[in-house]
Amino acid sequence: MVAKETDDNQLMSQMQDLVQKTIQRTIKGVQFVNSAPASVGLTPKDLIYSRGTLRLYHYHPMSDEIYRVPIMIVMATTNRGYLFDLLPGQSMVEFLLKRGFDVYVVDWEPPMPSERGLRLADYTDDFLPTCVQKIEADCGEPDVSIVGYCQGGVLSLIYAATHTEGPLKNLVCLTTPVNQAEMGLFKIWSDERYLDVDQLVDSLGIIPGEFIERGFEMLRPAQKTAGQLRLWNQIWDDEYVRSYQAFERWGNETLPLAGEYYRDTTKELLWGNKLYKGTLKINGKDANLANLKIPVMNVMAEHDHIAPYKSTKPLLDLVGSQDKEELVLKGGHVSLIAGPRAVKRMWPALETWLSERSV
Amino acid sequence: MADDKPNLDLAAQFQEYVTQWERSVDKAYNDFMGTEQYSQSMNQFQNLQLQMQTRFKETMTDQLLNVNMPSRDDVLQIGENVRMLTDRLTRMEEKLDQLLDPEGQRVATKRPSPPRTKTPTPKADSADAPKE
Numbered sequence: 001m002v003a004k005e006t007d008d009n010q011l012m013s014q015m016q017d018l019v020q021k022t023i024q025r026t027i028k029g030v031q032f033v034n035s036a037p038a039s040v041g042l043t044p045k046d047l048i049y050s051r052g053t054l055r056l057y058h059y060h061p062m063s064d065e066i067y068r069v070p071i072m073i074v075m076a077t078t079n080r081g082y083l084f085d086l087l088p089g090q091s092m093v094e095f096l097l098k099r100g101f102d103v104y105v106v107d108w109e110p111p112m113p114s115e116r117g118l119r120l121a122d123y124t125d126d127f128l129p130t131c132v133q134k135i136e137a138d139c140g141e142p143d144v145s146i147v148g149y150c151q152g153g154v155l156s157l158i159y160a161a162t163h164t165e166g167p168l169k170n171l172v173c174l175t176t177p178v179n180q181a182e183m184g185l186f187k188i189w190s191d192e193r194y195l196d197v198d199q200l201v202d203s204l205g206i207i208p209g210e211f212i213e214r215g216f217e218m219l220r221p222a223q224k225t226a227g228q229l230r231l232w233n234q235i236w237d238d239e240y241v242r243s244y245q246a247f248e249r250w251g252n253e254t255l256p257l258a259g260e261y262y263r264d265t266t267k268e269l270l271w272g273n274k275l276y277k278g279t280l281k282i283n284g285k286d287a288n289l290a291n292l293k294i295p296v297m298n299v300m301a302e303h304d305h306i307a308p309y310k311s312t313k314p315l316l317d318l319v320g321s322q323d324k325e326e327l328v329l330k331g332g333h334v335s336l337i338a339g340p341r342a343v344k345r346m347w348p349a350l351e352t353w354l355s356e357r358s359v
Numbered sequence: 360m361a362d363d364k365p366n367l368d369l370a371a372q373f374q375e376y377v378t379q380w381e382r383s384v385d386k387a388y389n390d391f392m393g394t395e396q397y398s399q400s401m402n403q404f405q406n407l408q409l410q411m412q413t414r415f416k417e418t419m420t421d422q423l424l425n426v427n428m429p430s431r432d433d434v435l436q437i438g439e440n441v442r443m444l445t446d447r448l449t450r451m452e453e454k455l456d457q458l459l460d461p462e463g464q465r466v467a468t469k470r471p472s473p474p475r476t477k478t479p480t481p482k483a484d485s486a487d488a489p490k491e
Contacts, residue, residue, distance in 0.1 A: 355479035
């Protein structure tokens, strides 16, 4: 009798919840349609250096005492760096600042037509070393830790392998594809026999952001529609909507790429797999990962569809470092940086690893 | 008995349905697009499109030159020059502000950095970290 009454109560409560959410869904749906784009990247920062496509930001410290060694986060060249500072409470930068780190971010603007000739070497042998110098001058410390994300991780690895004399102290690679033979669909679509990268670069000069974005979308064709359906289902939840809008904005702001850089990365990394094989040369210097002797941390996402787990896994076998650690997390390429699992697992692990090596 | 209970959590059911649908559609597309034939066709189409685009661009540039009008590249170049000039002006303005500001304000523009003396205290620090 009591059980029957409890069941009826539960049923009533579920009915009420359903009706309430349906009403809220309607009201919030109208609000959503009229809402402004998400405000992202709100943590206070200063632009300390810019040149063409390159931007170097310094975030204002949020702690009374900070670690000696600053962190330079290197964003992937295809996307905006505010992924690291998406929303208050969903910001890796804010987390690190509150934990006492001095944080700099290397971000990218769309390259100008005159920058179509930028090569891979310009990023790894000019942009990144210049940023490191600017940070040294700004903070007065002789050491820097680098955290590179995706292609930003690849650039950081090449920089580290070709600048072994310092001042790089620690290197963290987040979802960084090292073995590009394991790049899945990207590898198949860029088959050397069919993709005429020379014609592509020579015709376009700058590879449009839409072209890059289409490539990402083709990896998960149903993702966008499924995301919109989930949004409709969850639209009564303000936090969910705020996060959705921020991710949506970030995904839509895919950056164009300098043509020569695209040609280099396709031929040297994707086709030649030279970083993995240890045969990559940058301005005559060996970019062999065995050159790396500094502490290295490799963070990978188990269900990464952009930089598949198999492409990120071999890093620690290739570096010459004694102090090396890897962390495999459930989740995908983007949620690893700014998703709920990042907040719970990745950021604290990053903090622990870096703090021990930043004094 | 428990199986007979009506499940009114339609939101959860819908969520599950969307996830299953997304997985199956992605898998079907990936199986199709992951073939060598697809890669070959896609790249052939892209090459053809690029060739047509290049020819069209050349023709248009010639036509615009004939009627004394700027081409797309010219307009982009002007845009880039404007952007570079704006950047340069902004930098000059910032430098002028720094030079003209009274001493006290100039010092204030350089944010004082906290002391770099922090040492790791994992136990205490992780106490207020979010728990899984």
